[in-house]
Amino acid sequence: QLQLQESGPGLVKPSETLSLTCNVSGGSVSTTTHYWGWVRQPPGKGLEWIGHIFYLGRPTTNPSLKGRIIISVDTSTNRFSLKMKSMTAADTAVYYCVRLLGVAAFDYWGQGTLVTVSS
Amino acid sequence: QSVLTQPPSASGTPGQRVTISCSGSNSNIGSNAVSWYYQLPGTAPKLLIYNNGQRPSGVPDRVSGSKSGASASLDISGLQSEDEADYYCAAWDDSLNAVVLGGGTKLTVL
Numbered sequence: 279q280l281q282l283q284e285s286g287p288g289l290v291k292p293s294e295t296l297s298l299t300c301n302v303s304g305g306s307v308s309t310t311t312h313y314w315g316w317v318r319q320p321p322g323k324g325l326e327w328i329g330h331i332f333y334l335g336r337p338t339t340n341p342s343l344k345g346r347i348i349i350s351v352d353t354s355t356n357r358f359s360l361k362m363k364s365m366t367a368a369d370t371a372v373y374y375c376v377r378l379l380g381v382a383a384f385d386y387w388g389q390g391t392l393v394t395v396s397s
Numbered sequence: 398q399s400v401l402t403q404p405p406s407a408s409g410t411p412g413q414r415v416t417i418s419c420s421g422s423n424s425n426i427g428s429n430a431v432s433w434y435y436q437l438p439g440t441a442p443k444l445l446i447y448n449n450g451q452r453p454s455g456v457p458d459r460v461s462g463s464k465s466g467a468s469a470s471l472d473i474s475g476l477q478s479e480d481e482a483d484y485y486c487a488a489w490d491d492s493l494n495a496v497v498l499g500g501g502t503k504l505t506v507l
Contacts, residue, residue: 317442324399325434325442325485327496340495374441382487382496383432383447390441 280305282375282388290369290395296362300375300388307351307358308333313378314351314358318371319390326371330378331358365395400425400497401486408505414474417502419486420467425497427467429489436483436501445484446471473504481506 286298300314307314315330329339329349337349348361362369372390379385402420409415419431433446444453446462449469459474469488473480486499 324501325487325498327487327498330496338494341493342495379444379447379453380430380432381489382430383444384434384442384487385444385447385453387441387443 284388284391290365298360302356308353315376316360317374320371367395370395399500401499403499403502406503409476410507413476417471419469424492425488425490431469432487433471434485
């Protein structure tokens with residue numbers, strides 16, 4: 279059974295860069311049939327797509343996040359990562375790593391990790 | 398302001414059928430597949446429907462999805478107490494080059 283698990287800091291200071299990692303178990307990030315991505319949810323609000331990546335390709339990221347996003351895949355550790363620059367309080371959210379069954383179809387989710395941006 | 402428009406709330410009694418709508422435009426729902434998600438408080442969302450109307454394994458057949466033009470619908474028949482949750486629709490948007498989502502609908506089972 280595929281499992282995704284996010285890891286990273288729960289607290290980030292304003293203007294710093296967030297780094298999150300998603301560990302994939304029970305499957306391979308090198309699959310040719312799925313993409314891997316990130317979705318976030320501010321407290322009490324709806325879902326927002328951050329971006330996704332195919333292990334052999336370039337990431338597709340949310341234009342509204344204005345080039346702040348880097349998504350990468352590490353096949354040697356079977357993980358994929360998210361880096362988000364210039365964090366502000368508006369980026370406080372639960373961050374989920376996901377597997378994509380198709381575009382906009384996220385069929386496996388990590389449990390989510392709350393990231394708070396505060397000094 | 399979400400790109401896809403959902404009613405903020407919906408309700409029904411046990412055994413009833415409920416429909417949740419998702420309205421978009423030609424650049425998203427009108428030309429791409431729609432997915433639906435279900436989320437209980439404090440938990441990760443779960444995929445209910447993909448490709449407009451396909452169910453992943455484990456999703457009961459009383460849950461169905463459809464699409465017509467630039468709108469989509471999620472139907473839940475035989476409503477049960479465990480259906481009380483937040484529901485989200487999603488699709489790719491060709492103009493924005495982004496996955497866009499609805500603001501969510503809170504379903505209450507009365």
